[in-house]
Amino acid sequence: MKWKRKDLIGLEDLTRDEIDTILDMAVSFKEISTRRVKKVPPLRGKTVVNLFFEPSTRTRTSFELAAKRLSADVLSFDVSTSSISKGETIVDTAKNIEAMKVDCFIVRHSIAGAPQIIAENVSASVINAGDGCHEHPTQALLDIFTVRERLGKIKDLKIAIIGDILHSRVARSNIWGFTKLGAYVYVCGPPTIVPSEIEKMGAELTYSLDDALEDVDVVYLLRLQKERQKENFLTSLKEYSNYYGIDEERYKKIVKNRAFIMHPGPMNRGVEIKSDIAERDRSLILEQVTNGIAVRMAVLYLTIGAR
Amino acid sequence: MGILIKKGYVIDPSTKKEGVFDILIERDKVSRIAKRIETKDIDVIDAKGMLVFPGLIDIHCHLREPGREEEETIYTGSLSAVSGGFTTICCMSNTSPPLDNKVAIRFVIDRARDALCEVLPIGAITINREGKELAPFGEMVEEGAVAFSDDGDCVMDSLVMRRALEYTKLYKKPLFSHSEDKNLSRTGVMNEGGISTKMGLSGIPYQAETIMVYRDISLARMTGGMLHLAHLSVSESVDMVRDAKRYIDNLTSEVAIHHLVLTEEDVKGYNTNAKVSPPLRTKKDITALIKGLKDGTIDCIVTDHAPHTEEEKGAGFESAPFGMIGFETAISLSMELKQKGLSLMNIISLFTTGPARVLGIDRGCIAEGKCADIVVFDPEREWIYRKEEIRSRSKNSPFIGRKMKGRVLKTICKGKVVFSLEG
Numbered sequence: 001m002k003w004k005r006k007d008l009i010g011l012e013d014l015t016r017d018e019i020d021t022i023l024d025m026a027v028s029f030k031e032i033s034t035r036r037v038k039k040v041p042p043l044r045g046k047t048v049v050n051l052f053f054e055p056s057t058r059t060r061t062s063f064e065l066a067a068k069r070l071s072a073d074v075l076s077f078d079v080s081t082s083s084i085s086k087g088e089t090i091v092d093t094a095k096n097i098e099a100m101k102v103d104c105f106i107v108r109h110s111i112a113g114a115p116q117i118i119a120e121n122v123s124a125s126v127i128n129a130g131d132g133c134h135e136h137p138t139q140a141l142l143d144i145f146t147v148r149e150r151l152g153k154i155k156d157l158k159i160a161i162i163g164d165i166l167h168s169r170v171a172r173s174n175i176w177g178f179t180k181l182g183a184y185v186y187v188c189g190p191p192t193i194v195p196s197e198i199e200k201m202g203a204e205l206t207y208s209l210d211d212a213l214e215d216v217d218v219v220y221l222l223r224l225q226k227e228r229q230k231e232n233f234l235t236s237l238k239e240y241s242n243y244y245g246i247d248e249e250r251y252k253k254i255v256k257n258r259a260f261i262m263h264p265g266p267m268n269r270g271v272e273i274k275s276d277i278a279e280r281d282r283s284l285i286l287e288q289v290t291n292g293i294a295v296r297m298a299v300l301y302l303t304i305g306a307r
Numbered sequence: 308m309g310i311l312i313k314k315g316y317v318i319d320p321s322t323k324k325e326g327v328f329d330i331l332i333e334r335d336k337v338s339r340i341a342k343r344i345e346t347k348d349i350d351v352i353d354a355k356g357m358l359v360f361p362g363l364i365d366i367h368c369h370l371r372e373p374g375r376e377e378e379e380t381i382y383t384g385s386l387s388a389v390s391g392g393f394t395t396i397c398c399m400s401n402t403s404p405p406l407d408n409k410v411a412i413r414f415v416i417d418r419a420r421d422a423l424c425e426v427l428p429i430g431a432i433t434i435n436r437e438g439k440e441l442a443p444f445g446e447m448v449e450e451g452a453v454a455f456s457d458d459g460d461c462v463m464d465s466l467v468m469r470r471a472l473e474y475t476k477l478y479k480k481p482l483f484s485h486s487e488d489k490n491l492s493r494t495g496v497m498n499e500g501g502i503s504t505k506m507g508l509s510g511i512p513y514q515a516e517t518i519m520v521y522r523d524i525s526l527a528r529m530t531g532g533m534l535h536l537a538h539l540s541v542s543e544s545v546d547m548v549r550d551a552k553r554y555i556d557n558l559t560s561e562v563a564i565h566h567l568v569l570t571e572e573d574v575k576g577y578n579t580n581a582k583v584s585p586p587l588r589t590k591k592d593i594t595a596l597i598k599g600l601k602d603g604t605i606d607c608i609v610t611d612h613a614p615h616t617e618e619e620k621g622a623g624f625e626s627a628p629f630g631m632i633g634f635e636t637a638i639s640l641s642m643e644l645k646q647k648g649l650s651l652m653n654i655i656s657l658f659t660t661g662p663a664r665v666l667g668i669d670r671g672c673i674a675e676g677k678c679a680d681i682v683v684f685d686p687e688r689e690w691i692y693r694k695e696e697i698r699s700r701s702k703n704s705p706f707i708g709r710k711m712k713g714r715v716l717k718t719i720c721k722g723k724v725v726f727s728l729e730g
Binding site: 012089090091092109110111112113114116117131132133134135169172195196197198200201 | 499500501503504505506507508509510512576577617618621622623624625626
């Protein structure tokens, strides 16, 4: 199919075909990172700007490597939140940088909707690298890519997303992406951190981890921010870990189901996962990181190419 | 000297009079209403085919002066108001500093002398709108305060609210309650539900309103005080008010025009101009609110005109302030309610006799000997609200680009033409 979108804001907007197009292209890009010379020329002469209003090292690094391996020039604009408090709007900031003739913005912002507002106001491509609790589409794409690579398909798989769904943009993008490709997505966590009417996104809800692990193919653990306890979202971290953490016994169940464990990082070892389980056979956590480069190369290539 | 409005279709909810009449205005009063009036040496407004109704009253707006004049002033607010047919507007206490003492009230009354319409201030219930110490109601009433409210900051302490309601019996001025349990709404920025979940935005459950509506009604019943519930947005609130009105005489309520024509769906796309408190709700709530207007549960429609600069509204959905402007679109949007079964007479009454009754003021009618506040309105005129034509100092309207039918042609306040539509 011919790619038409200049922006990637969220997986809610994408069709099944569009998601497949990105994943298929990522397959061919993955090989580049295994070469001795990890660089190809398709984005030579293009400028990609990391516009991160919220700190991030992993996602920013992954995008930076992806852009560089496609020969784009990359610069990271350090936008401290202070420029916003000085009265400059999000759109002002982006337009200022666009005036320097850039081709693509990678935007991360603590406010939901910020990348969309920027995309509506600039002609450069905008790729959402995480906005508030809304979406983190490239994370979900790399997750789906990783599952597809390992299990050969997405349709009819059972994906269980465990943890703080309420505050997770990763969860939202994964729910959209996996359900569009025909998987069954279960969300599981204490009732305080599962948002209302989550079923309207196409996910099933359970509060019981044991139910979620039944016949599961992928156990997707979310990072739990320890500060949530202070806001009474959690009774205690220990209790959360007991009810929703992956321990030896639950790991055995995962092994028995031949299921995989995934996590978007960074992990809270000892909270959502017992310390050494992340390194065991059923964990795809480092593969996710590796695949992130290929998927982001595909997204950059397609969106910039659509302009 | 005077004005003669000829052949307009007059609608006066105070007398339920409806029909083609001539209206003679001398000085600031209506001196005659008759089938046919002929006089010489007088300005004539030909209103053939037009509606002629009383100047509108908005008992809930924000004029930002003193303190945030970059958003609006009393003068610019009045410019905006008269272009929407309003001749009496009540400005809320949440200025900076707030209207919590007699000097602040006097300041507004002084500044309002230059305004194009009547501006009546609403004083704060508590000092600094903090919900702790009662403000000096008596002194503020003497200076011209017509009601009391802490506006967006609900008085969370029920004992303070009880005391304040008791005082309304002494001064005979209603307490406007922004009924919202702020512990429950917390960081919420839109209605809680499937859409807030999809958008990743923190939700405000409807119970944040209903819990406080129930509390306020209970306290009104206990004290016998004068309670006015501001901008009801939830169907369950309407049911509670309907029930309570059976046994409480001094209870009144209002709805903001945007809660009648917009829903949470309008927030999609992170449109900060649709971010408002209480938040836009659902179709089910609109149906209940309209039912409440029809059966008298809700007494009036307000604008909750809340100007904010583009910089403030451009800060992203979660950071942007709540509120939208509303003077210039309210009456035209209200014409859409005809399709929902409200009569023209009923719609006009919700902007005239209804709010006048809430405040106990002698305005909002067209009658001989009464103040000449009159609107000439073209019911057939189709128009599109354009940003360049907004008269308010702020431009934060979700109705920009909306096509509406019916438009104010002239506004007369106290016998003077204060607005004439050009072209």
